Amino acid sequence: xxxxSKVANSNGxxxxxxxKKVRRQQLIDATIESIAKYGLTGTTMTxxxxxxxxxxxxxxxxxxxxxxxxxxxLRYLAEEHHQFWKESYEKANLAPEAKxxxxxxxxxxxxxxxxxxxxxxxxxxxxxxARASYRKLVxxxxxxxxxxxxxxxxxxxxxxxxxxxxxxNVAMTxxxxxxxxxxxxLIYPREFTRFHAMxxxxxxxxxxxxxxxxxxxxxxxxx
Amino acid sequence: xxxxSKVANSNGxxxxxxxKKVRRQQLIDATIESIAKYGLTGTTMTxxxxxxxxxxxxxxxxxxxxxxxxxxxLRYLAEEHHQFWKESYEKANLAPEAKxxxxxxxxxxxxxxxxxxxxxxxxxxxxxxARASYRKLVxxxxxxxxxxxxxxxxxxxxxxxxxxxxxxNVAMTxxxxxxxxxxxxLIYPREFTRFHAMxxxxxxxxxxxxxxxxxxxxxxxxx
Amino acid sequence: xxxxSKVANSNGxxxxxxxKKVRRQQLIDATIESIAKYGLTGTTMTxxxxxxxxxxxxxxxxxxxxxxxxxxxLRYLAEEHHQFWKESYEKANLAPEAKxxxxxxxxxxxxxxxxxxxxxxxxxxxxxxARASYRKLVxxxxxxxxxxxxxxxxxxxxxxxxxxxxxxNVAMTxxxxxxxxxxxxLIYPREFTRFHAMxxxxxxxxxxxxxxxxxxxxxxxxx
Amino acid sequence: xxxxSKVANSNGxxxxxxxKKVRRQQLIDATIESIAKYGLTGTTMTxxxxxxxxxxxxxxxxxxxxxxxxxxxLRYLAEEHHQFWKESYEKANLAPEAKxxxxxxxxxxxxxxxxxxxxxxxxxxxxxxARASYRKLVxxxxxxxxxxxxxxxxxxxxxxxxxxxxxxNVAMTxxxxxxxxxxxxLIYPREFTRFHAMxxxxxxxxxxxxxxxxxxxxxxxxx
DNA sequence: AATGAATGAGACTTCATTCAT
DNA sequence: CATGAATGAAGTCTCATTCAT
Numbered sequence: 001x002x003x004x005s006k007v008a009n010s011n012g013x014x015x016x017x018x019x020k021k022v023r024r025q026q027l028i029d030a031t032i033e034s035i036a037k038y039g040l041t042g043t044t045m046t047x048x049x050x051x052x053x054x055x056x057x058x059x060x061x062x063x064x065x066x067x068x069x070x071x072x073x074l075r076y077l078a079e080e081h082h083q084f085w086k087e088s089y090e091k092a093n094l095a096p097e098a099k100x101x102x103x104x105x106x107x108x109x110x111x112x113x114x115x116x117x118x119x120x121x122x123x124x125x126x127x128x129x130a131r132a133s134y135r136k137l138v139x140x141x142x143x144x145x146x147x148x149x150x151x152x153x154x155x156x157x158x159x160x161x162x163x164x165x166x167x168x169n170v171a172m173t174x175x176x177x178x179x180x181x182x183x184x185x186l187i188y189p190r191e192f193t194r195f196h197a198m199x200x201x202x203x204x205x206x207x208x209x210x211x212x213x214x215x216x217x218x219x220x221x222x223x
Numbered sequence: 224x225x226x227x228s229k230v231a232n233s234n235g236x237x238x239x240x241x242x243k244k245v246r247r248q249q250l251i252d253a254t255i256e257s258i259a260k261y262g263l264t265g266t267t268m269t270x271x272x273x274x275x276x277x278x279x280x281x282x283x284x285x286x287x288x289x290x291x292x293x294x295x296x297l298r299y300l301a302e303e304h305h306q307f308w309k310e311s312y313e314k315a316n317l318a319p320e321a322k323x324x325x326x327x328x329x330x331x332x333x334x335x336x337x338x339x340x341x342x343x344x345x346x347x348x349x350x351x352x353a354r355a356s357y358r359k360l361v362x363x364x365x366x367x368x369x370x371x372x373x374x375x376x377x378x379x380x381x382x383x384x385x386x387x388x389x390x391x392n393v394a395m396t397x398x399x400x401x402x403x404x405x406x407x408x409l410i411y412p413r414e415f416t417r418f419h420a421m422x423x424x425x426x427x428x429x430x431x432x433x434x435x436x437x438x439x440x441x442x443x444x445x446x
Numbered sequence: 447x448x449x450x451s452k453v454a455n456s457n458g459x460x461x462x463x464x465x466k467k468v469r470r471q472q473l474i475d476a477t478i479e480s481i482a483k484y485g486l487t488g489t490t491m492t493x494x495x496x497x498x499x500x501x502x503x504x505x506x507x508x509x510x511x512x513x514x515x516x517x518x519x520l521r522y523l524a525e526e527h528h529q530f531w532k533e534s535y536e537k538a539n540l541a542p543e544a545k546x547x548x549x550x551x552x553x554x555x556x557x558x559x560x561x562x563x564x565x566x567x568x569x570x571x572x573x574x575x576a577r578a579s580y581r582k583l584v585x586x587x588x589x590x591x592x593x594x595x596x597x598x599x600x601x602x603x604x605x606x607x608x609x610x611x612x613x614x615n616v617a618m619t620x621x622x623x624x625x626x627x628x629x630x631x632l633i634y635p636r637e638f639t640r641f642h643a644m645x646x647x648x649x650x651x652x653x654x655x656x657x658x659x660x661x662x663x664x665x666x667x668x669x
Numbered sequence: 670x671x672x673x674s675k676v677a678n679s680n681g682x683x684x685x686x687x688x689k690k691v692r693r694q695q696l697i698d699a700t701i702e703s704i705a706k707y708g709l710t711g712t713t714m715t716x717x718x719x720x721x722x723x724x725x726x727x728x729x730x731x732x733x734x735x736x737x738x739x740x741x742x743l744r745y746l747a748e749e750h751h752q753f754w755k756e757s758y759e760k761a762n763l764a765p766e767a768k769x770x771x772x773x774x775x776x777x778x779x780x781x782x783x784x785x786x787x788x789x790x791x792x793x794x795x796x797x798x799a800r801a802s803y804r805k806l807v808x809x810x811x812x813x814x815x816x817x818x819x820x821x822x823x824x825x826x827x828x829x830x831x832x833x834x835x836x837x838n839v840a841m842t843x844x845x846x847x848x849x850x851x852x853x854x855l856i857y858p859r860e861f862t863r864f865h866a867m868x869x870x871x872x873x874x875x876x877x878x879x880x881x882x883x884x885x886x887x888x889x890x891x892x
Numbered sequence: 893a894a895t896g897a898a899t900g901a902g903a904c905t906t907c908a909t910t911c912a913t
Numbered sequence: 914c915a916t917g918a919a920t921g922a923a924g925t926c927t928c929a930t931t932c933a934t
Contacts, residue, residue, distance in 0.1 A: 039352060060908085066908060126350060129265065169423060173420065193396070200395055204427070208430055268924075277898085280926090284897070511930080517891035572709060572794055574788070577709065623846065626721045626847065628746070632794065633800060643845075690918095713904080726919065726920055731918090
């Protein structure tokens with residue numbers, strides 16, 4: 001049984017008390033779940049605690065305010081995402097094109113690219129106040145990824161002797177594609193999936209760096 | 224003074240009553256203004272009517288519910304946007320590359336690509352309920368633009384004899400770039416402007432269709 | 447065409463202006479209709495004027511306040527009722543039992559005993575404030591009918607030599623039966639109709655005054 | 670002091686929290702009180718909670734909606750009434766006339782036949798929407814009492830060998846008298862009291878079943 | 893006589909937060 | 914650690930009444 005909310009002690013009974021960390025994560029998971037179900041605005045302290053099977057007072061005890069709970073939820077997603085593409089990047093083989101592709105794929109890996117998580121991201125983008133939280137918490141990570149991608153592009157350009165290509169501009173375009181495709185997945189989930197997103201980005205890279213990327217083969221899925 | 228809310232009659236006094244159409248537009252403008260200031264959630268009937276200098280009851284009289292006011296606001300923006308790129312498309316010269324570029328430019332023209340308007344769009348993307356309104360009101364326009372762009376790409380591909388390029392996939396990528404770059408303008412207005420957006424897209428098109436688009440010259444603005 | 451609201455002038459057009467009296471009656475009729483449809487509370491100046499096909503301002507012009515419109519509506523019903531049983535009483539033949547029966551029948555005549563009218567009566571009974579209006583407007587009529595009935599009973603008792611019967615007590619009981627049966631018609635219209643009401647009252651009178659009233663014959667309708 | 674709202678703990682201070690049941694009853698009592706004072710329509714969540722000395726939010730916490738609070742109030746009165754006449758019926762001696770009289774008396778016992786309670790009943794009768802609640806909650810009880818009374822009348826008729834009397838019709842008339850007399854108590858409290866009501870009903874029964882009921886003696890009170 | 897846009901007080905309801913237990 | 918009854922501010926919506934036209 002993997003669900004943290006169902007942890008049972010040796011007596012088979014749910015423990016009345018649990019560690020700080022476990023409770024916090026329980027509440028953050030419930031927050032994501034609730035935002036997915038009811039939207040950012042539709043999510044109240046009550047929907048979160050009901051989802052978690054915990055009491056109102058407890059949520060307040062651990063997070064003090066709703067705003068804080070929401071920020072911690074965003075922080076959790078941001079860190080999860082950060083770790084995920086960083087690990088992908090590191091595990092990829094040494095070629096810069098492999099590392100760049102790893103970052104792209106991380107963005108659309110099922111662990112990260114879930115509707116319920118994207119819902120939270122775009123909930124934060126949509127609200128002025130939440131946007132401020134976003135910048136505070138995520139700007140650095142965005143910048144880190146941007147610079148890493150730009151560096152990889154620079155390596156690829158140098159290796160391939162590509163002309164007229166600015167690595168930072170490519171990185172910027174990639175960042176735009178990530179966001180734009182996530183939005184399309186959110187709004188038109190039937191017509192546009194994470195597979196479309198990955199293919200479109202690979203095509204873009206294959207167009208720019210023909211020696212390093214090849215066009216995705218479309219046999220089974222014309223998209 | 225162009226502001227409809229300040230229309231004065233010949234006596235120089237603000238008229239107590241105004242036509243239905245004028246009042247509705249006044250309230251829609253105030254809604255955009257308020258969403259820009261306080262966000263979609265932060266916008267209440269009170270912030271809207273205060274912004275418009277009108278009474279609460281009047282907003283209800285003209286729009287019945289807040290939900291309806293918001294949908295009419297989105298509809299107004301959608302129609303404005305629609306008309307704008309459609310006119311740009313029609314006014315452009317006959318070459319398909321000119322027409323495609325006109326659509327791109329329309330997306331980032333100052334009339335359309337205003338922070339306060341983008342805020343409204345992303346407000347609607349962020350809320351599950353609002354997203355449903357968006358689909359109802361805007362899906363058709365999105366589809367129309369997608370098909371138009373794909374057709375233009377097909378013409379360009381035929382003319383230029385480009386290989387290995389699927390016009391629909393290009394159109395899909397363009398749609399993603401529009402959304403992604405709008406989001407970057409919203410979140411990082413200092414670092415990313417509508418000029419960056421247009422240049423990145425022109426570069427993308429120049430990479431794909433070198434005979435039809437040329438790389439934007441960066442002398443004055445390295446971006 | 448009997449409906450005052452559809453009165454047409456010689457041009458076949460509805461006159462923009464009409465006599466005070468006609469407009470007032472139009473609005474009173476609309477009030478009764480609206481109370482029947484939406485209840486006393488559910489009736490607003492808007493539902494009334496919509497029903498009448500007239501404007502809000504006009505209702506205000508003729509009745510000043512909602513409270514006044516409601517009172518005039520009650521007054522109209524009270525007077526209609528008053529006239530109706532009074533005429534029935536006068537038209538009946540000279541025998542006191544005939545006159546008493548005429549009063550009973552008037553109470554449950556289809557002109558008077560309509561669900562939509564009873565709804566108005568009980569709307570007034572149900573509200574403390576409206577009850578005050580009721581007393582002001584109707585108490586005298588109620589008293590007049592009570593005394594008239596008592597007098598008729600006295601005549602019947604004298605004629606028949608009935609023992610142990612107090613005419614005022616009978617009149618009191620009759621008044622109670624009118625109200626109680628109206629309520630049953632209002633609440634249980636399927637199970638209890640004006641026919642049940644009239645039969646039960648006739649039975650009551652036949653029990654008291656066997657020489658003057660006979661049991662209603664139940665052949666076709668066991669009730 | 671018997672008032673549940675003033676319950677003090679051992680410290681002499683009013684407890685901040687109380688059991689669900691206590692709070693609910695407190696609010697129901699306050700609702701009755703408020704309807705008596707201001708009418709059904711005049712009763713707002715504010716008048717109720719002010720009467721109860723509790724906060725608005727709490728009423729919502731316990732009853733969710735005003736409609737629900739009102740229905741629970743009616744249910745409380747209906748059950749109280751039901752229990753009251755049922756117990757009276759059971760406690761009366763075995764003779765059917767004793768049992769029937771017990772039901773009549775229960776209807777006009779001071780516990781039940783209070784102006785403030787009757788006000789609530791007629792409030793519900795007066796509003797279309799409330800009438801629907803009434804039927805839902807009280808129709809069964811009304812039917813039960815009707816059938817019980819009819820059965821008692823049948824026994825009386827059989828015992829006394831009375832001719833030409835239909836027990837169901839008598840029960841129907843009794844139900845009408847209850848309602849009509851309650852209304853008279855509500856509207857003309859000076860002129861018509863519960864004593865008048867009980868005497869009139871006893872006279873009616875004495876007229877029908879002379880062997881089983883005797884005329885109420887009027888020495889002290891000519892009514 | 894007649895219209896209907898406009899107002900503003902007040903209704904119901906929601907919900908983040910508090911706090912006695 | 915944990916609960917959940919309690920508060921009160923704020924939101925949306927209703928509606929009698931007013932008044933310029």
